[in-house]
Amino acid sequence: MDRFKVYVLGATGLVGQRYVQLLASHPWFEIVGLAASEKSAGKKLSETGWVLEEPPPPSVAEMRIEKIDVEKVPRVDFVFSALPSEVAAKVEPELAARGFTVLSNSSNMRMDPDVPLVIPEVNPEDLSLVEKQRATRGWRGAVVKKPNCTTTILNLPLKPILDEWGIERIHVVTMQALSGAGYSGVPSVAIVDNLIPFIRGEEEKVVAETRKILKQDFEIFATTTRVPVLDGHTEVVYVDTKKDFDTATVTEIFEKFKGLPQELKLPTAPPRPIEIRAQIDRPQPRLDRWAGRGMAVVVGRVRKLAPRKLAFVILGHNTVRGAAGNSILTAELIVATRR
Secondary structure (H helix, E strand, C coil): CCCEEEEEECCCCHHHHHHHHHHHCCCCEEEEEEEECCCCCCCEHHHCCCCCCCCCCCCCCCCEEEECCHHHCCCCCEEEECCCHHHHHHHHHHHHHCCCEEEECCCCCCCCCCCCECCCCCCHHHHHHHHHHHHHHCCCCEEEECCCHHHHHHHHHHHHHHHHHCEEEEEEEEEECHHHHCCCCCCHHHHCCCCECCCCCHHHHHHHHHHHHHCCCCEEEEEEEECCCCCCEEEEEEEEECCCCCHHHHHHHHHHCCCHHHHHCCCCCCCCCEEEECCCCCCCHHHHCCHHHHCCEEEEEEEEEECCEEEEEEEECCCHHHHHHHHHHHHHHHHHHCC
């Protein structure tokens, strides 16, 4: 089939580079333009300070970065946005009004009631909010958001628990990778030989976004921390369930869990969105962050602490499943379901 044309905003940041990396070899999508701030405009992608583990994809390495200008975005099927929220708040609605479908990593608009906040295996039905969005805002296009990276990783295993046993209360403590703060987000002298037990705004996002995604008003408490790990968010999760369980069944339910992307065999969908590690000292970022090509969440240390009290540890790649990969999978779902 002819590939769908896509455009990447914020292409030189960590998440923007991850979009470029994943899209450059995508069987359905073709990058036709990249845009970023004035500092990068006019440079080739290869000249803008590429920092990922592999060099810039050869097919786009010589592509020149354009200055962000909504009037000059070419007609494409999807715009992928990794813009800072303050820039995205202005640019994304303008693009949607002009008829573009924007898949966005930015935090603005996530909690707007007519904006889909989507994890494709968890709440694909929320893409129907696009129709309401167009009707209420008068847009020809749409803005679709992905959740905060920590929220995305957390909600994949919460979904089968909710469906099978119900949830009354959640406690989560996170150990979040440096890449989640951006390339210059945490100074080296602050994080080497250290842990920072607070990430501004993160705990509130986890609570509010989880309630919106799972459509539940349960209690949820979050403590978010930054640790000296490059990629991969680790989360320690405690769940009070409505019905009792046994750990063998919990593990089985995790292993069997699949969503619409797996049923449709979408290109970016991991065969198993939740992978189990039986070893007592797993998951670990260095060993497990690339599970399912970075799109699976790895679960370990599944324990029953008391009746209806479940504990487990999870790990997910924050810039792949937690960011660019989730939005690309959402775009695939839009194509496959023709929304």
